[in-house]
Amino acid sequence: MLVGMNAQRKEKSVRTFQNENGFTLIESLLSLVIFMVIISITTSSLSAFVKRNHKQGSLNHLEWDNFINEIQEEANTSSNQTVYSELLIFENSYEVPSSYQKYGDIVRRQVLGVGHEIVLQNISKIIFKKNGKNQITVKVVDLNGNIFEKNIRLFIN
Incomplete structure (x- = not known):
């Protein structure tokens, strides 16, 4: 009788183990491929949307x-x-010059x-002007005629 109960328990545990459902490798790979296709379509459509909203020839x-931050840091x-x-x-302090200039x-x-x-890209004109000892004005005109201007403070040691 004891042997029969142990056999029934083993059979019962085997049945429940066999009835558990899970993902197979093929299902997992298929879902990964579908996910990657959706992501690639989404990113390409978003990049096309961003390019469409950006005017040709504008800064x-x-x-x-980034340009202003780089000049301020230098x-x-x-x-x-x-x-x-x-x-x-x-x-710089090692007397190594770095220059910014218009080229095309x-x-x-x-x-x-x-x-x-x-x-910087899409520039028709750039003007640098020193205002006193501690300020430089940067003025940029893009190809569409939009004007960007910023004053850069110089920290004199």
Whole structure:
């Protein structure tokens, strides 16, 4: 009798174990593929939507903010600044010059007169102007005629 009860328990536990349903590898892979297709369609449609809202020839505001932040950081760490109408040169404590200037319809950054780091695009005009000892005004006109202007404070040591 005891042996029969143990056999019934084993049989019962085997049956419940066999009745448990789970995901197979094929089901998991199929759901992963469907998820990836949905994500790729969503991202491509969003990027097309963003490009459609951005006017051709206009300056990107995020690009402008990054440009101003980069100039402000270089101004804070520079020991000397030279300002021409379309050229801005910062010299660090090791006397290594880095310059910002218009090149075609972009503004590029160069270090030691070499390199080609694009910092702004779709630019028709840029003007740098030194206001006193501790301020530089940056004025940019994009290809659509929109004007962006910012004053950069110089921290003199």
